[in-house]
Amino acid sequence: MNFYEKLKHAAQLNRSLVCVGLDPDLKKLPACLAGKKNPIFEFNKAIIDATRDWVCCYKPQIAYYAGQGAEAELKMTIDYIREQAPLVPVILDAKRGDIGSTAEMYAREAFEQYNADAVTVNPYMGFDTLKPFLDYEDRGVVILCRTSNPNSGDLQNLMCDGKMVYEHVAELARDKWNYNRNVALVIGATYPEELRHVRELCPELPFLVPGVGAQGGDVEKVVRYGCDAAGGGLAINSSRGIIYADKSEAFGAGAGRAARELRDLVNSFR
Secondary structure, three states: OOHHHHHHHHHHHOOOOEEEEEOOOHHHOOHHHOOOOOHHHHHHHHHHHHHOOOOOEEEEEOHHHHOOOOHHHHHHHHHHHHHHOOOOOEEEEEEEOOOHHHHHHHHHHHHHHOOOOEEEEOOOOOHHHHHHHHOOOOOEEEEEEEOOOOOOHHHHOOEEOOEEHHHHHHHHHHOOOOOOOOEEEEEOOOOHHHHHHHHHHOOOOOEEEOOEHHHOEOHHHHHHHHOOOOOOOEEEEEOHHHHOOOOOOOHHHHHHHHHHHHHHHHHHOO
8 A cells, every 4th residue: 555545544444533643752751661771662662552543643753763862762663563553654754855865865764764654844945855755656745834833934924926835835745746646745733724725725635734732723623624525634643642641650551542532532523
């Protein structure tokens, strides 16, 4: 299966539009993991075991691994998902964007070194920086479009030729860039009207939607404005709200409950 097919299949299998962000911070891990050889992996392992029946995908953020010298534990985590939840895709949140041979290396990093099903990318430098990722026909390329952070409008809402920059990105993603039918978009839950507008522009593209939970995005509006005609097409990400739902030794079970509760809340609006 290619990325589109795998994401859709996992969403149907688990009746879920929930994506769990695997963003472990050593300072926030439960005390019971202190002294473990691979504490980040042990933490992720418990989260995956408890949530794999309630999600449509996982999204590890590469900075939480590279910034803590834990790249090996990122690889271990993705390998574990492959073993224990092989039908659930992995989106590597790396937001890469560079030219030529550098972009080729970033694509190899995501798809060959880490074996991710998809990767987030930054389109600011244009098509030639995206092409090395797009040419992996079976992998997904999740392009930043209208992001959830407070100052995203500094550039994304600038007017250019009668349209905002994020609208140009959406249309390019839909048309020129989607030649292998492997493009998705990042649209923040914190901007529901823009989410609705991009869904109108791109009725068939999958959306990765960060910003629910700790960032305050409205789940009902995300579902009502963001779902495609079939009632899917979304991967609604929650990181801190799920992985830190319980800080006791039963943290895995707490994450599982949080993931299931979010899945059921999302489904109540579909």
